[in-house]
Amino acid sequence: MTTTEHLADTVENAAANPETPQPFRELGLKDDEYARIREILGRRPTDAELAMYSVMWSEHCSYKSSKVHLKYFGETTTDEMREHMLAGIGENAGVVDIGDGWAVTFKVESHNHPSYVEPYQGAATGVGGIVRDILAMGARPLAVMDPLRFGPADAPDTRRVLPGIVAGVGGYGNCLGLPNIGGEVVFDETYAGNPLVNALCVGAMRVEDLHLAHASGTGNKIILFGARTGLDGIGGVSVLASETFSGDESAGKRKKLPSVQVGDPFTEKVLIECCLELFQSGIVVGIQDLGGAGLSCATAELASAGDGGMHVDLDLVPLRAEGMTPAEVLSSESQERMCAVVEPSNVDAFMAVCAKWDVIATVIGEVTDGDRLVIDWHGQTVVDVPPRTVAHEGPVYNRPIERPADQDALIANAPDALARPSTPEELRETILKMIASPNLCSRGWVTEQYDRYVRGNTVLAQPNDTGVLRIDEETGRGIALATDCNGRYCKLDPYVGAKLALAEAYRNVAVSGAAPLAVTNCLNFGSPEDPAVMWQFEQAVRGLADGCVELGLPVTGGNVSFYNQTGSTAILPTPVVGVLGVLDDVRRRVPSGIGNEAGETLLLLGE
Amino acid sequence: MSPRIGVITFPGTLDDVDAARAARYAEAEAVPLWHADHDLRGVDAVIVPGGFSYGDYLRCGAIAKFAPVMTEVIDAAKKGMPVLGICNGFQILCEAGLLPGALLRNAGLHFVCRDQWLKVENAGTAWTTRYEPDAEILVPLKSGEGRYVADQSTVDELEAEGRVVMRYVGGNPNGSRNDIAGVTDARGRVVGLMPHPEHAIDALTGPTDDGLGMFLSVLDAVVKA
Amino acid sequence: MARVVVDVMPKQEILDPQGQAVANALPRLGFDGVSSVRQGKRFELEVDDSVDDAALAKIAETLLTNTVIEDFTVRRVES
Amino acid sequence: MARVVVDVMPKQEILDPQGQAVANALPRLGFDGVSSVRQGKRFELEVDDSVDDAALAKIAETLLTNTVIEDFTVRRVES
Ligand SMILES: Nc1ncnc2c1ncn2[C@@H]1O[C@H](COP(=O)(O)OP(=O)(O)O)[C@@H](O)[C@H]1O
Numbered sequence: 005m006t007t008t009e010h011l012a013d014t015v016e017n018a019a020a021n022p023e024t025p026q027p028f029r030e031l032g033l034k035d036d037e038y039a040r041i042r043e044i045l046g047r048r049p050t051d052a053e054l055a056m057y058s059v060m061w062s063e064h065c066s067y068k069s070s071k072v073h074l075k076y077f078g079e080t081t082t083d084e085m086r087e088h089m090l091a092g093i094g095e096n097a098g099v100v101d102i103g104d105g106w107a108v109t110f111k112v113e114s115h116n117h118p119s120y121v122e123p124y125q126g127a128a129t130g131v132g133g134i135v136r137d138i139l140a141m142g143a144r145p146l147a148v149m150d151p152l153r154f155g156p157a158d159a160p161d162t163r164r165v166l167p168g169i170v171a172g173v174g175g176y177g178n179c180l181g182l183p184n185i186g187g188e189v190v191f192d193e194t195y196a197g198n199p200l201v202n203a204l205c206v207g208a209m210r211v212e213d214l215h216l217a218h219a220s221g222t223g224n225k226i227i228l229f230g231a232r233t234g235l236d237g238i239g240g241v242s243v244l245a246s247e248t249f250s251g252d253e254s255a256g257k258r259k260k261l262p263s264v265q266v267g268d269p270f271t272e273k274v275l276i277e278c279c280l281e282l283f284q285s286g287i288v289v290g291i292q293d294l295g296g297a298g299l300s301c302a303t304a305e306l307a308s309a310g311d312g313g314m315h316v317d318l319d320l321v322p323l324r325a326e327g328m329t330p331a332e333v334l335s336s337e338s339q340e341r342m343c344a345v346v347e348p349s350n351v352d353a354f355m356a357v358c359a360k361w362d363v364i365a366t367v368i369g370e371v372t373d374g375d376r377l378v379i380d381w382h383g384q385t386v387v388d389v390p391p392r393t394v395a396h397e398g399p400v401y402n403r404p405i406e407r408p409a410d411q412d413a414l415i416a417n418a419p420d421a422l423a424r425p426s427t428p429e430e431l432r433e434t435i436l437k438m439i440a441s442p443n444l445c446s447r448g449w450v451t452e453q454y455d456r457y458v459r460g461n462t463v464l465a466q467p468n469d470t471g472v473l474r475i476d477e478e479t480g481r482g483i484a485l486a487t488d489c490n491g492r493y494c495k496l497d498p499y500v501g502a503k504l505a506l507a508e509a510y511r512n513v514a515v516s517g518a519a520p521l522a523v524t525n526c527l528n529f530g531s532p533e534d535p536a537v538m539w540q541f542e543q544a545v546r547g548l549a550d551g552c553v554e555l556g557l558p559v560t561g562g563n564v565s566f567y568n569q570t571g572s573t574a575i576l577p578t579p580v581v582g583v584l585g586v587l588d589d590v591r592r593r594v595p596s597g598i599g600n601e602a603g604e605t606l607l608l609l610g611e
Numbered sequence: 612m613s614p615r616i617g618v619i620t621f622p623g624t625l626d627d628v629d630a631a632r633a634a635r636y637a638e639a640e641a642v643p644l645w646h647a648d649h650d651l652r653g654v655d656a657v658i659v660p661g662g663f664s665y666g667d668y669l670r671c672g673a674i675a676k677f678a679p680v681m682t683e684v685i686d687a688a689k690k691g692m693p694v695l696g697i698c699n700g701f702q703i704l705c706e707a708g709l710l711p712g713a714l715l716r717n718a719g720l721h722f723v724c725r726d727q728w729l730k731v732e733n734a735g736t737a738w739t740t741r742y743e744p745d746a747e748i749l750v751p752l753k754s755g756e757g758r759y760v761a762d763q764s765t766v767d768e769l770e771a772e773g774r775v776v777m778r779y780v781g782g783n784p785n786g787s788r789n790d791i792a793g794v795t796d797a798r799g800r801v802v803g804l805m806p807h808p809e810h811a812i813d814a815l816t817g818p819t820d821d822g823l824g825m826f827l828s829v830l831d832a833v834v835k836a
Numbered sequence: 837m838a839r840v841v842v843d844v845m846p847k848q849e850i851l852d853p854q855g856q857a858v859a860n861a862l863p864r865l866g867f868d869g870v871s872s873v874r875q876g877k878r879f880e881l882e883v884d885d886s887v888d889d890a891a892l893a894k895i896a897e898t899l900l901t902n903t904v905i906e907d908f909t910v911r912r913v914e915s
Numbered sequence: 916m917a918r919v920v921v922d923v924m925p926k927q928e929i930l931d932p933q934g935q936a937v938a939n940a941l942p943r944l945g946f947d948g949v950s951s952v953r954q955g956k957r958f959e960l961e962v963d964d965s966v967d968d969a970a971l972a973k974i975a976e977t978l979l980t981n982t983v984i985e986d987f988t989v990r991r992v993e994s
Contacts, residue, residue, distance in 0.1 A: 122904045174722050179663045181625030235849040268853035270666025274622050453722045455753045457810040460629040668854035670981055674861045713984045718932045843957050867974050869963035878922050878957040884948035895946050
């Protein structure tokens, strides 16, 4: 290796060489976005700063196309709906008070694109990521669910993707000791080439243990702990590396890096126990998970949520690969890492807990009294930015919206035209065909690969429509969770379709004997640059929010996944809705299905 | 004083809370044991619970067998202390040489979680006296590497000496030799079982409460001793 | 008949939790001096002489290896 | 520093469902002439020169292999 590789682009260098061309378009930034970064900084960004802004201002991290619509959730939530809510949209995950001093936190997130590239690892790290979100709130993760969508069951690519995704969800979740209490498996041709892997995690804590991460208190230490940082998932940012690695062999190699991350559930399991012990002993100010955008995201978010600045020394970050550039260290999506803010007097105690669990922990910086996020590398400053501009003040777009021209034709093409079974034989045949169809047949092949028993609190799981967990062994207090979405309804009418998804999850929770309490969602759509998709999105958000008002439930959090399409064909609009309910005593749960006892009476409620 | 049942936690152990709960349901005192300690804390029996110790990346149980606490378990077992290895615990006991054979990847190559019928073949071990001989019980099975293998002479010996403790009935879920779900040592004190009796102690959270018998049995065994 | 060995290893830059677990265990077991461990797969195939190198490479690449995260080598060994 | 390779293969008499699954898939994918496939593990270790053959054999035998079901070979390769 040559020595030139370490000549990182410093702030000083950026100021001195304002016209150095930068590959901002390859990193996904638009011309005006790049111009805004230059304006914020009063100079061109360094490579490391460019890497930070480009990931943090991506659709995935900044919600730039969805923000203006998601506001509607907040606007429609009344104080009454907020009654049980302890934390809502904007936090890692929503938190609700379920009584008896228990707080429950839950969230669903997508990991669609990585799961298409590498099904097993994509799905596995999807589970790993959502679990760390829940953990960062101070809660013990208790269970997972996995709403999945695939192309046609007999399509060759589904045969590649489905077994890997199911094995990945199971492989990671089983090894973490989190029961899988439900999910969905839906097939539709629009998901061929773009499967959906949504992962939900639910956790619980005592109300007084709720932790919201922020870096406050000058002098407090920033500690990175968990796995080492490697070249995982930095696919895009390797464009920058090739610049610095001017023409030598490794440049070529670096460029080909797949942007896949490999999960290590064992490390995460140990990290969970370690974090819970840290929270328990009260020696952390806050803990932030590292997910997409890695350290860029964690440092910028911690700093902008706090009241000061932050200084980080990147040389201290334990690395797994040689010759990483500062931009790569900041953007690496290596899994199973967390970042904590710790008062200096507690650092030793913190390190002792990490040592007990064999978790690597390193002080990488501290909270400063300035208002800048400053990051050094080899003694020189490579990042010097106002953290809010990275984490919260990204671009916001009012994308064009247009109801698709063919929507009326689609609606007009009603099922009335279809032939109906008219004889008992035809009816029998239709029923047999239906129950054997991929969308209705047994999910046993999938659910058998998931541990639903671990920890001994699973009261209902498959084949029930709702998962029910015991939270308190003394009182029997527990929760119910269901996720639902019919993308075909949403395609016909995204507003009503989203309401129906909510209504279905709500019903499923209610019939298990639980009182519905809160809603989360994962909004999977096509490209936001397509006005028809934006229309679907806007309608779905309004439908879901209005439905929540009618039912009196708050949306406590969610996730948006855009660009789910193959070529110009978008997936069915798929706003997956999760409803959380509470049972005073899980012994009074109602399993789904009939025929448990002889002589049962069947009643049909509603119209 | 109620008997004390130790439950070991390795990094990556998952079913320790369940094993401890099962011990409590049987009215024993559950005593947590830490992998890194050379100390059994005066317990009367030990459960090596399920999970993925050290991630099970190399081979299930391969690394856990070297933990300091296992040295103590091996010593105590040789002196006759009842030891139950469940799932990963069974794998660890085999790796540690306390039980013969090994557990390999399921013949179907997938992790399997299902409610499994078992036949109690030996109701005379420290962990099975509360069952009628030939009783059939329903408990969860959840494992990816649960296929019991041993060479022919070992299998013959186990069969001849009645050391097959439980057998799968209603279909072999993983390709185990002779449908073997669990085996015991020559004295009937150390038992390894692939399915999870600790997940079947209460019909609220498991398929049945058929598993409780194992924890009640060991109380009889240690009280008698 | 020929015997063919296909070695499949995780790519260098990719996390190898399996190898790491072994590497971490060694010092605890009293073995020092091992600085890194990587764990991969080894396949042994018995093939007819009709199977040429191109076919073997194809088998290794499409079936035995996940080329997103693994590299492979194929070699014939005498049996 | 030396590079050491440890190959661990399932014993001949032990059923190897993974190898078998590969062998069964081959004809379906249009590859004929492969009569058997066995799948084992390959470990690559970087060791100090101080680590002698006896220590390597010990590592292979006690940790990397379960000799009830597997056989192993150890060899040093130039790196
Ligand atoms: N991906 C999955 N992960 C976990 N459980 C699942 C998954 N898909 C389906 N299930 C479970 O399988 C059962 C049957 O699913 P499904 O046929 O979709 O039910 P329904 O059509 O009644 O909603 C339910 O308990 C559901 O939660």
